[in-house]
Amino acid sequence: MARLSLSDTDKQARDWFHRTTTDLGCKVHTDTMGNQFAVRPGLNNDAPPTYAGSHLDTQPSGGRYDGILGVTAAVEMLKVLNDNWVETAYPVGVVNWTNEEGARFPISMVASGVWSGDISLERAHSLKSVIPADDTATMKIELERIGYLGDVACSWEASPMAAHFELHIEQGPILEAENRRVGVVQGVQSYKWFSITVRGRDAHTGATSFQHRADALLTAAKMILASHKIASKHAALASTGILTLKPGSTNTVPGFVQFSLDIRAPQDKTVEAVESECKAAFSALAAGEDVLDINAGCAPSSRTCAVEWRTDFVSPATHFHDDCIACVQAAGADLCGTGDVSGKDIGAWGKLMTSGAGHDSVYANKRCPASMIFVPCRDGVSHNPAEYSSPEACADGANVLLGAVVRYDRL
């Protein structure tokens, strides 16, 4: 799947969502971030709906499950409720959040972040695409272009939720390795995104000795290695997914490099520690000093690089709501027929877990109770066309999603 947020193919998926949920009897509205909300009325419509949802955008070369499973299973939930003439106590909704991936516009979960009030509409609307061929596009321009700049304010007040449930593939190897059918997600690890700029000096590769160079790419390479070593020490993660340089010629030492840095760990304080150690290490490396023995055996240089950090995105560790976790656990136990259905204990069918990836449920959880359901995926592979969850795993997830929403509705 290559369905970058607000692209022409994303418009097609949105059109499908609008048409399908309308046909299923929902009232559908779109907010100023392009989030789509489909609401199926309940017996009493004076209170907000209980939502199921996720996102339909993907990575540049992503899979067919990440996000998509959560939305399609939620649409399936609407069909099952209709087919069985179920009248819920309160309304039930399905939401498709915009640009969850942060792959085209580089803040993940940006549209649920605006909805929760954590990210300003202005900042989100003016976010620029990081796709090189397309780097003048902003979220607002693209929302207008594809006709999905809605007129409802993007906020938890204008589109309130009683609760938010999200089915997702695990994107990691644990459920598969432990042979468990369902993950009951208690929270999401902490993460921060940065853009690092390294400025050196363009120079001739053949006529400039190492001593006279300020090589921004060699320095960036050392920084990427340093971030990996520092994260390894803290049992955290540090990753670089984007790197651009100038001028980009075989025989010119690059004078300019920019790269992304994504730091994650279960606890906020670990992310902070990795960040501050990276800051110190990058400054030392830019100045030509050694850290972590990285410079051992490198020719010294009399010139230095400059390094700048920009923080693009902060997502502190999230703890989901006990009521929602209990609904997921009870629905899982009910489906899988083992364990303590009361929700206090969990059987061999499932696992209480923390998500390594961020999800819109992180921001939803700030304004309403939320939790998530994970299902196993092959080899733990995600953000990759090889991503795969079996039809049985998808069905398990959809059943638990339905069970959790219906349980919460009764609460």
Next chain:
Amino acid sequence: MARLSLSDTDKQARDWFHRTTTDLGCKVHTDTMGNQFAVRPGLNNDAPPTYAGSHLDTQPSGGRYDGILGVTAAVEMLKVLNDNWVETAYPVGVVNWTNEEGARFPISMVASGVWSGDISLERAHSLKSVIPADDTATMKIELERIGYLGDVACSWEASPMAAHFELHIEQGPILEAENRRVGVVQGVQSYKWFSITVRGRDAHTGATSFQHRADALLTAAKMILASHKIASKHAALASTGILTLKPGSTNTVPGFVQFSLDIRAPQDKTVEAVESECKAAFSALAAGEDVLDINAGCAPSSRTCAVEWRTDFVSPATHFHDDCIACVQAAGADLCGTGDVSGKDIGAWGKLMTSGAGHDSVYANKRCPASMIFVPCRDGVSHNPAEYSSPEACADGANVLLGAVVRYDRL
């Protein structure tokens, strides 16, 4: 200057060259690589012309002297010969070589390489642009587009030369540091260009442990550092000027990286040694093994990357022709008024030197006697908009060029 080879602005510079040399009384022809040859008749026109020349293309963000000085000084030479009613014994020519930089089409000196018979016309014509916005353009398409696909065969037989002299800025710091006016260039160091491809696996940055990653960018960063350490050990140079990756998203571990590697040293055998040590080191790093202590402190991974090398360009060490070197030295001594004008010794005004950069004189030297003249440039900076040589230095170079050509003509 940003005048990439065969761009619209390169066409403007070519038009200027054609018009100006025609107006100065030359016969001008263009060959199938777009090389432009302007010939001023001599008393006897039965033998090939003695040429002065260089190139008018630049790096993506280059300077105003690299190559350009050599062509403009050669045009000035034509004017001086005309203004002084000089009749040379044989014809004198000026040549503008195509794509010397190798910045847009990634073989430097490619058009003089076709002229000398070292590079096939087919290979050169089908070379693809490495500029991301423009990566479907080939040399042939662009030659046709700007109207410079000439009809004269690109060869030393169709456009023969008695000798080739090239004035160039030094692109290094030595002449300035030693306060010398003119470099008498005896040869050019050896170099080789490679494209390295590293294949890993796209994976989620938040949900994939270091153990489960095959991180193509982290591996490439280690390789770039390793190449630098290996070159440092051999007092050679290794440089990466281009690096591209896929898919290019903050939260996806890149599964694909390609980067350029430019290895240089005075002797061919040193380049070979650096190449073979890099090959061993890159293979080890791709396989997750340690070399040069680079992996110390990195979390181990159970997955490996694959690495592939492609050799793009080989330019062995070049030794220019004694007759041409002697003409340059005599012209320099004559201008600067010191030293042994006979050419056997050199005074404080000049320095016998080897070029770190490649030049079209490398290929010219394979089919006719050649040498070069260097003039100092500020801080040794080149391939950078800050490139600068004083008007006095440029005039020195132009005078030595004229003196060398006239001396060779008399030989």
